[in-house]
Amino acid sequence: MDGNGRWAKRRLLPRVAGHKQGVEALRRCVRLCMERGVGVLTVFAFSSENWQRPADEVSGLMRLMAAALLREVQPLHEAGVAIRFVGDRSGINASLLASMEGAEVQTAGNAKLLLNVCFNYGGRWDVVQAAQRVVDAGQPLSEGTLSAAMATAHAPDPDLLIRTGGERRISNFLLWQCAYSELYFSDCLWPDFDAAELDAALADFAGRERRFGKTSEQVERGMSAA
Numbered sequence: 001m002d003g004n005g006r007w008a009k010r011r012l013l014p015r016v017a018g019h020k021q022g023v024e025a026l027r028r029c030v031r032l033c034m035e036r037g038v039g040v041l042t043v044f045a046f047s048s049e050n051w052q053r054p055a056d057e058v059s060g061l062m063r064l065m066a067a068a069l070l071r072e073v074q075p076l077h078e079a080g081v082a083i084r085f086v087g088d089r090s091g092i093n094a095s096l097l098a099s100m101e102g103a104e105v106q107t108a109g110n111a112k113l114l115l116n117v118c119f120n121y122g123g124r125w126d127v128v129q130a131a132q133r134v135v136d137a138g139q140p141l142s143e144g145t146l147s148a149a150m151a152t153a154h155a156p157d158p159d160l161l162i163r164t165g166g167e168r169r170i171s172n173f174l175l176w177q178c179a180y181s182e183l184y185f186s187d188c189l190w191p192d193f194d195a196a197e198l199d200a201a202l203a204d205f206a207g208r209e210r211r212f213g214k215t216s217e218q219v220e221r222g223m224s225a226a
């Protein structure tokens with residue numbers, strides 16, 4: 001969800017105002033995903049590296065998360081959304097962490113949409129914590145054991161990765177999980193991400209051929225056999 005700061009700057013507003021608008025865009029995006037039949041939505045809300053931003057922006061983001069949880073969890077729960085936080089919980093303020101875990105417990109039984117919120121998350125952190133857990137459990141290190149220990153083990157790997165804000169990079173998002181994800185980059189700033197933008201990304205995705213290392217002919221044969 002990139003581009004909040006630039007959205008605000010263009011309007012001569014403080015960066016935090018862009019993040020606030022970013023929460024609105026996320027609320028809209030969740031509703032749209034449900035309408036479109038998307039089963040899992042994973043968003044990158046705060047990275048392990050975002051702590052390095054100016055202190056007032058970091059505290060603004062933390063306050064925004066706390067406020068968003070207070071306001072949004074009940075309506076999301078009523079809409080059938082299960083919320084999960086993905087990331088390193090050790091660096092997070094105790095009262096914020098309590099509301100995050102409260103939201104998870106309250107919404108755990110919902111099945112309409114799984115909303116994974118990556119918060120204090122880094123793809124490299126995830127690989128390392130997963131490897132450590134496999135080792136600590138005395139298991140052999142394999143793709144299967146590592147996948148099962150990743151912070152997103154409760155969800156399938158993403159089919160489509162959308163990055164807004166114009167940059168063409170992954171920036172330490174789901175490095176392991178995105179091995180075969182289709183990548184889609186939009187110049188749209190996150191607060192402006194709307195139905196037209198989502199539908200453009202979904203239409204683009206629908207036109208991709210996913211081969212997972214196989215040839216085009218094999219994929220076509222597999223489809224006609226099925």
Ligand code: IPE
Nearest residue numbers: 001002003004005006007045
């Ligand atoms: C992304 O928007 C949101 C978070 C990192 C929380 P940015 O804050 O990176 O916005 P730009 O890239 O400065 O426009």
Ligand code: MG
Nearest residue numbers: 002003004165
């Ligand atoms: Mg940015």
